Amino acid sequence: MKKQVSPTFMVAGLLFTACLIVANIVAQKTITIFGLSATAALLVFPISYIVNDLIAEVWGYRKARFIIWFGFLMNFFVVLIFQLSILIPPNQFYPHQDAFSQVLGSSLRLTFASFISFLLGSFVNAYIMSKMKILQKGKGFSVRAIVSTFAGEVIDSMFFFFIAFVGLMPLKNIFELTVHIALLKTAYEILVLPLTIYLVKKIKEKEGVDVFDEDVNYNPFRIKEI
Numbered sequence: 001m002k003k004q005v006s007p008t009f010m011v012a013g014l015l016f017t018a019c020l021i022v023a024n025i026v027a028q029k030t031i032t033i034f035g036l037s038a039t040a041a042l043l044v045f046p047i048s049y050i051v052n053d054l055i056a057e058v059w060g061y062r063k064a065r066f067i068i069w070f071g072f073l074m075n076f077f078v079v080l081i082f083q084l085s086i087l088i089p090p091n092q093f094y095p096h097q098d099a100f101s102q103v104l105g106s107s108l109r110l111t112f113a114s115f116i117s118f119l120l121g122s123f124v125n126a127y128i129m130s131k132m133k134i135l136q137k138g139k140g141f142s143v144r145a146i147v148s149t150f151a152g153e154v155i156d157s158m159f160f161f162f163i164a165f166v167g168l169m170p171l172k173n174i175f176e177l178t179v180h181i182a183l184l185k186t187a188y189e190i191l192v193l194p195l196t197i198y199l200v201k202k203i204k205e206k207e208g209v210d211v212f213d214e215d216v217n218y219n220p221f222r223i224k225e226i
Helices: 007-026 045-058 061-087 097-104 108-135 141-165 171-191 193-207
Strands: 030-033 036-039
Touching (some): 036 171, 045 141, 045 171, 045 193
Antiparallel strands (some): 030 036
């Protein structure tokens, strides 16, 4: 008998993936929030961590692992299409090729940094959520949501800035950027935490699901186990 996929889980997975794709596009623009430099991706990327928390909390690490890889592959597909679109010569009636390339194109180094940091940060986030839920016996969702998000964001930011800018920027500045971005994204999570708690509670009630990962294999590459 085939497993049925919950529509709610599908919506969560699609939202997670959409946030990743949009974040990579708008990340081209830099902004300043409370005197701290960031990219416009700050507006949407933290939502992916909130959804990651929700999936890991309700459906468990296996489902979170699947969605992380699904989001990664879809993001890779979009970047590939962007690059192919840039490489195809425009016709004579299209005067915006340079702007098109500047907005949708990025260096291989930045793309690689983005992919690696996303995978590491997302898996750290899901792992901590899963482990803390067992240790806390299902209580204290707020604590593990904040702790897992901060840890994941630190790993994500640290690896991204290090891979992307080591040799181009002093290590002190890389460290400062890592801390600033991680704090801003975690603050984002704290601000919307009441909504996250409400959604987690309602989804658990609606789905009749509250998974504890007591027998799970945390190997991130065991994607067949969903």
